[in-house]
Amino acid sequence: MKLKPVSVDGSETIYSAIARLAAINGSGNARALVRHLGIPRTGFDGSAEAFEKLSLYSGIAVETFARASYRRHGSRHVNMGGSIVARKSLSNQAPRFCALCVIEDVDVRHGRSAVRPFERFSWTVADVAVCHKHSVALDRATGPSSLCHEFVLAVSERLSMVEAKAARAEALEISPCELYFAARLDGLAKPVPDLDVHPYYVAKALCERLGVLDAAGPDANVPTADSDLAAARERGFNLANAAGGLRELLSELTKGFWKPRRSQGFQYVFGNLYRYLARHMDEDHRALIDLVKNVAIENLPVGPSDNFLGSLKTRRWHSVVSFSRDHGISPRRAVGILTREGFIPPQSGFDQEPYSSIVFDAEMAAPLFPRLELMDRFALTRRMKLDRFRNTAIFAKEGPLALRRHPDDGGVFRLYSISEAEELLARMTRSAGEATSSDFCRPHEAARRALCSIDEVLELLANGELEQVTYQAEYLFEGIMVSTGELRAKTKVPYPGWVHPNEVAERLCVSYDEAAWLMRKEMLKSEWINYRFGTAIVTTKQAVDEFDKRFISVPAAAKVAGKLPPSLVRKLGKSGVPTAINNQSGRPLFYHRHDLVP
Numbered sequence: 001m002k003l004k005p006v007s008v009d010g011s012e013t014i015y016s017a018i019a020r021l022a023a024i025n026g027s028g029n030a031r032a033l034v035r036h037l038g039i040p041r042t043g044f045d046g047s048a049e050a051f052e053k054l055s056l057y058s059g060i061a062v063e064t065f066a067r068a069s070y071r072r073h074g075s076r077h078v079n080m081g082g083s084i085v086a087r088k089s090l091s092n093q094a095p096r097f098c099a100l101c102v103i104e105d106v107d108v109r110h111g112r113s114a115v116r117p118f119e120r121f122s123w124t125v126a127d128v129a130v131c132h133k134h135s136v137a138l139d140r141a142t143g144p145s146s147l148c149h150e151f152v153l154a155v156s157e158r159l160s161m162v163e164a165k166a167a168r169a170e171a172l173e174i175s176p177c178e179l180y181f182a183a184r185l186d187g188l189a190k191p192v193p194d195l196d197v198h199p200y201y202v203a204k205a206l207c208e209r210l211g212v213l214d215a216a217g218p219d220a221n222v223p224t225a226d227s228d229l230a231a232a233r234e235r236g237f238n239l240a241n242a243a244g245g246l247r248e249l250l251s252e253l254t255k256g257f258w259k260p261r262r263s264q265g266f267q268y269v270f271g272n273l274y275r276y277l278a279r280h281m282d283e284d285h286r287a288l289i290d291l292v293k294n295v296a297i298e299n300l301p302v303g304p305s306d307n308f309l310g311s312l313k314t315r316r317w318h319s320v321v322s323f324s325r326d327h328g329i330s331p332r333r334a335v336g337i338l339t340r341e342g343f344i345p346p347q348s349g350f351d352q353e354p355y356s357s358i359v360f361d362a363e364m365a366a367p368l369f370p371r372l373e374l375m376d377r378f379a380l381t382r383r384m385k386l387d388r389f390r391n392t393a394i395f396a397k398e399g400p401l402a403l404r405r406h407p408d409d410g411g412v413f414r415l416y417s418i419s420e421a422e423e424l425l426a427r428m429t430r431s432a433g434e435a436t437s438s439d440f441c442r443p444h445e446a447a448r449r450a451l452c453s454i455d456e457v458l459e460l461l462a463n464g465e466l467e468q469v470t471y472q473a474e475y476l477f478e479g480i481m482v483s484t485g486e487l488r489a490k491t492k493v494p495y496p497g498w499v500h501p502n503e504v505a506e507r508l509c510v511s512y513d514e515a516a517w518l519m520r521k522e523m524l525k526s527e528w529i530n531y532r533f534g535t536a537i538v539t540t541k542q543a544v545d546e547f548d549k550r551f552i553s554v555p556a557a558a559k560v561a562g563k564l565p566p567s568l569v570r571k572l573g574k575s576g577v578p579t580a581i582n583n584q585s586g587r588p589l590f591y592h593r594h595d596l597v598p
Contacts, residue, residue: 003058009118011081011186014068016119019152021058029153074282077201081121083185084199084284091126095119095154096138098131099166102155117162119151122185132182132189136169177207177237178230194246195237199284206288209273210236210249218257218271250295266302277309301359313474318362320344320355325382327369331355337368374406374415384421385476393455394424401455401462425477428461432471432480439503440470440481449500450487451536457482460490498538507544509556514583523581551580551590572596 006020015030022033037057039050051065071079078087097119105117122128123138130137141154142161155162183189184200195203211232212220223229240246250270257269267274270292277289289309296302296312303315303322315322320338324331335358338344343360347353377395381387386394393401403420405413441449443457460466461480468486472479504524505515519526519537524547526539558565569588581590
């Protein structure tokens with residue numbers, strides 16, 4: 001059966017396109033058409049199979065249906081024709097429409113066609129109240145709630161109602177911000193470069209927080225009232241759309257708000273914008289996070305050792321404390337040199353500031369401080385992030401991995417060369433690449449899982465015998481990751497097929513302590529083994545598989561059910577489902593799988 005095709009506009013929703021197909025082919029409504037074609041209703045939400053079937057019957061390209069569809073984007077958002085919006089903002093009531101747009105759609109065909117008017121994306125979002133084309137308020141179709149997604153039955157076939165509303169429509173004075181976000185949903189917005197690069201909902205949140213930050217400062221919170229939120233969004237939009245751009249705006253705000261006090265650090269400068277980004281460290285916000293990071297590096301004394309939306313790789317501005325720590329000199333000596341060269345004002349008497357409050361441009365001051373080559377063990381471990389490797393072969397008196405000791409001014413051999421430490425790090429990471437398996441962990445953790453010493457891991461790294469190695473340069477020695485599976489094979493530990501508590505925890509979706517407790521209590525068949533460096537409890541893959549077939553942990557069951565673990569436990573408790581295993585605190589930890597089968 002071949003359907004008569006319809007032309008689908010770039011801003012038309014999937015529900016509107018299906019409803020118009022049904023109307024022009026005499027199928028009554030969209031539900032009847034998809035039921036007749038054997039397509040589930042959920043197939044509208046991004047199902048490639050449903051789109052291929054619709055394309056086969058109608059002759060319309062699959063890409064057209066895919067562009068018009070609603071696809072899940074995470075747990076709280078929907079990709080609607082390329083615009084990512086919050087799911088809660090979608091309107092679930094009777095269709096809304098612009099009467100003037102509907103009349104224009106009819107006039108294009110020079111008649112009263114019932115299938116030409118179509119529903120736009122912007123009409124389906126509850127936050128949008130106006131038509132971006134005619135600057136009039138959107139009307140809502142009257143009728144039962146069953147017509148929620150039946151635009152043809154609710155609007156297109158009731159043109160007398162549309163004409164009456166069009167006659168009463170009056171042009172309103174709409175702000176550029178409101179017009180931009182309404183037009184962006186339909187792909188017709190005028191370009192705003194600093195906002196266009198971000199998803200729709202991120203751009204709205206950015207405008208709201210910029211407006212609050214500019215109007216009330218870093219201490220203010222985002223308002224909850226719709227009118228106040230709209231005013232803040234408009235103010236932020238005007239700032240983002242200004243000639244200087246978003247980067248220059250954030251730079252000006254940081255210079256005006258930053259005060260070098262312990263109670264008001266770098267996070268305080270960006271106020272509610274920082275708090276919002278700290279809660280949304282995902283790919284949708286990655287571009288905005290990188291922008292804020294770059295602004296912070298250029299204007300604030302923040303660097304790799306500070307917690308600012310993740311690790312920063314570079315630092316331009318330093319406080320005396322951070323500069324002294326990175327260069328291995330005393331703050332008093334650094335202040336003397338900086339004062340003599342004119343980088344900071346004289347510090348004396350009542351005008352003396354805390355070292356953490358004295359900030360200067362470290363790039364320009366760096367030539368005054370030649371690199372300190374020799375340093376003690378404590379300074380070296382801090383500089384090279386060697387904390388996890390203390391008391392290992394790196395600081396041994398002898399051996400191929402050992403760093404040579406150098407004498408200090410008093411002739412005592414207690415100093416180490418940072419160049420030699422960097423050469424050692426380069427040898428360990430020369431085979432580094434991308435992760436090829438899921439069992440990567442830091443060397444000290446890999447040694448514990450493989451029942452070997454950290455010295456053996458480091459020796460294998462230095463000799464280039466480990467092939468599965470990854471490396472994050474900004475973390476130095478802490479950035480080395482090795483494969484546990486490869487390490488077991490290379491160290492030839494005589495316990496084939498055993499599984500460590502860490503792997504049990506990952507497999508059963510519980511914590512390490514809970515996995516070890518299960519094994520110690522022999523709820524999971526395990527055994528204690530003696531190896532060269534102590535005693536460990538292990539189990540076998542077969543035992544874990546058998547346990548996993550019988551039981552399911554609360555976190556794993558909650559993930560399958562799409563609920564939080566406490567909510568799932570309450571629901572199962574009310575339903576009378578018995579707990580199979582309680583944890584050490586007496587709370588449910590595992591259920592029998594057969595009790596949770598619907």
